[in-house]
Amino acid sequence: MTGIPRAPLLLGLAGLIPFVWGAATYLSAPLAAWGSEVLGPRFVGPYVQHFYGSVILSFMSGVLWGFATKADGSRAATGYALSVIPALWAFFMTGGGPTSAGLNLIFGFAGLLILDYAFAAWGLAPAWWMSLRVLLTGVVIACLSVGVFL
Numbered sequence: 001m002t003g004i005p006r007a008p009l010l011l012g013l014a015g016l017i018p019f020v021w022g023a024a025t026y027l028s029a030p031l032a033a034w035g036s037e038v039l040g041p042r043f044v045g046p047y048v049q050h051f052y053g054s055v056i057l058s059f060m061s062g063v064l065w066g067f068a069t070k071a072d073g074s075r076a077a078t079g080y081a082l083s084v085i086p087a088l089w090a091f092f093m094t095g096g097g098p099t100s101a102g103l104n105l106i107f108g109f110a111g112l113l114i115l116d117y118a119f120a121a122w123g124l125a126p127a128w129w130m131s132l133r134v135l136l137t138g139v140v141i142a143c144l145s146v147g148v149f150l
Contacts (some may be wrong), residue, residue: 009132019143022046022047022143026044026147027146050100058086061084079105090108093108099148109140116133
């Protein structure tokens, strides 16, 4: 994690809290009951993960759009077109129940990592971008896997 500026690292790690919390409340019935009572049922288990995951995929579309602004010509057009995929994926693929929504979010975040790599390879993302994205994506996919595979 050396080379990642402190602010993006800390904010990225803080952004993992809903995914980690969702996995923890999926694995612990007492924690889920407490969370449901105090925060509401929407903020525990797969519910918080799926809603927040959709928000983050949409947010990341905006980040990629910002990277595309650094390109010119056909590379810019390609970047803009690719940048909308994560938000559209979240919109169309997170229905159908908790297992399919969780699995589709896993695929969405894995696909986002491929897009992150493309933008980084084109020199549109900061040099430290992939180090941060691999770390965050790994944790997100692990947390979502709790609800899908356990």
